[in-house]
Amino acid sequence: MNNGDFERKDVPGPGTCHSIHNSQSAKDVDEPSASWVRRMISGFRIIKYIKQFVRRQIENFCISLNAISFWLQHRILKQTPEKKRAEKNLLLPLSEMDQDLLGMYIRWNAHHTEKTVRYKKNVGRGHAKPQLLRNALDEWHRRGYPRRKWIEWAEENLVDYQIWNQSGEPQIHPEKELPAFHPASPIIDVLFNRVSTRFWKAAPVKDKIIKEIVTAGTYAPSSCNRQPWKLYIRRNLELEETSRLPGVSNETLIDRAPVVIYITIDNRFYPEVWAPALDAGIIGLQLSLAATANGLAGCLMYGAENFDQEEFRRLYNVPKYQFMYLLFLFGYPAERTLTEKRSHPDDISIYV
């Protein structure tokens, strides 16, 4: 057996999958006979062991530091660095936001307004986000920034809000306006018209179609072709036409969606920090496009630290090395959400 390459770092350059050599078959190295060589080697060994010992101590120390920090953040502060960062930026006076930040602020608040008007008035949600949105849009216009499609979309959401404010009734656009897709629809049409849906018809999705969508999922690319996904598929069988029921909180969505797919990643072979989440996002979109291609529609939903992973694991018997990053909920759509909410390509591309 040729072991000559086992010790070599054989994936050169930055950015490749980390090469971690596997010494499984590199044991049993013959020892030279001269005793001074032996002694030297055991001298080296002692140094090596001391080194390893120190490494392990430092490693444990790091683990302790992280654990203390994690505990303080979650139990005492109930705050993470990420939350603090977002809070700080969301509280910036509009005048201090640059164009990109103001743009994201508008889209964020428009998205929340879109969700607000899907409740009955005075059930859980109010006027906060629409008001913030109005102020931000005024700031946008005052600065003479371009009137992009997504600005129109944000304004449209405020029109929905006005009607909602007067009528008190959930504002839901009819799904009849959605384009009808099937597996042979042109790829470009589907890429440009996939849209999130949070209300569904009381029609179950056939297992054959669920399997078709999962199969499409297996064709998603993954880092180093690990294909690390497990999809926990829950079918809600007691269905009501959900568009008649107001509200789109994540909890209610999970109970009402005809199909809920919990996307988990087996993280055991990941030396990378972010690759598991990238792979989760990627299969999420693949599933979502496959659903669209089958005349279905749904909504991705953030999992990760927003969910009690322990409870999730207990509930569905999920091994502890799987982490649930994302969910995909779908069924036959009973609403159309406004599609024209996209950035202009010039806003997101920089030619270098």
Added chain:
Amino acid sequence: MNNGDFERKDVPGPGTCHSIHNSQSAKDVDEPSASWVRRMISGFRIIKYIKQFVRRQIENFCISLNAISFWLQHRILKQTPEKKRAEKNLLLPLSEMDQDLLGMYIRWNAHHTEKTVRYKKNVGRGHAKPQLLRNALDEWHRRGYPRRKWIEWAEENLVDYQIWNQSGEPQIHPEKELPAFHPASPIIDVLFNRVSTRFWKAAPVKDKIIKEIVTAGTYAPSSCNRQPWKLYIRRNLELEETSRLPGVSNETLIDRAPVVIYITIDNRFYPEVWAPALDAGIIGLQLSLAATANGLAGCLMYGAENFDQEEFRRLYNVPKYQFMYLLFLFGYPAERTLTEKRSHPDDISIYV
């Protein structure tokens, strides 16, 4: 102005976008006149300030703990918890791997074998991964596990390796065998036939087509519709037919791909830890499918901690609140990589 809702946590339930109230217009509260009320309020204020002071101290303490741990890991240990985890699992004896782990181990090593045979023999890569792959496949067969398509794919890679081992020449399958796609191709065909390519023809990609692909990117879903992406687009104009050049290290790929898109995320509005990476993966696949739909092909590439983000920022004048998670490299393909490497849907789905 109605401020009644500003203090309300108006996104109920787990898993929704965090609601961070914005108090911009909630200032200037009238103070009642009775002086004991005033004193009580200032009493509350002092407690509040002490609380805030303690919070800030704890926060700074957490930041210090994290910084120390990060420094030790990156400068002294040159090891992260993630790397250590992967190392431990990759070094497990095959007999101790469960079916999922053995499967990922096979796909990981087959993927690296696939990259190995694209070099000239004795240029940087060797026999390590193919040997590990052979052993793992033998273990798979010994246990009588099902002969899935991706097992055949792994075996095919070993056939490529045999030929490479004898001829010493890079093994590249002709791109003629790739299906020819265009924007009107059926969505399902594209989802099932997108494939990574790491060699390209010496043909530049027209700016109009790059813009078409970026435009498709703007239609990707993102958490809370933030659309937080910036794409740094680099066109390599001095092109050679790369299939004549061996090697597919990430560094060489970046130099040779006709177009390189660095996908960065503006993280300023993310209270979530993993949502930026999910959003990056999602636009990555959208771009990749749009490229496929235009007769192009490419390869996603892990960015994040595998790249020197500081250097990247300096080079392309990238603000520090953007993090580069992923790249997408593409052009007109000059190779076909084997597609039939997909898990069986039964292997990744659990009905609960």
